[in-house]
Amino acid sequence: MKVRVDVMLKAGVLDPQGEAVRHALGSLGFGNVNGVRQGKVIELDLDTEDAAAAEAEATEMAEKLLANTVIESYAVKVLG
Template sequence: MKYRVFVTLKAGVLDPQGEAIRHALGALGFEGVNSVRQGKMIELDLAETDAARAEAAAQQMCEKLLANTVIESYRVEPA
């Protein structure tokens, strides 16, 4: 089963990379970009065939490795 994991910084956590992107967009002539938040997307291809177990495994992977849950949020969805 395939899943996509989206990891983003929690609200209130400074995002210097997002700010650098916002600044670069302005320098390229893209006006009106008030803020940018960046994150990461991870694709998982799991051998598990049971959807509930596969999603639970993906959630555990996020909690243990893929996301720093102190400063990041994540969501898991079927791919």
């Protein structure tokens, strides 16, 4: 079962990489970009056919390792 975990910095946390991308986009002529938040996508291939179990396991992984829950939020999505 494939599961995707999207990890982003929480609102209010400074995102220097996002700001660098915003600035670079402006330099390339994309002046209408007001803000950029950069995150990461983690795709897991779990050995289960139970969607609820896959989601629960991925959530536990995110809590323990994949996301720094002090400054990052995450979303788990079962892809099938």
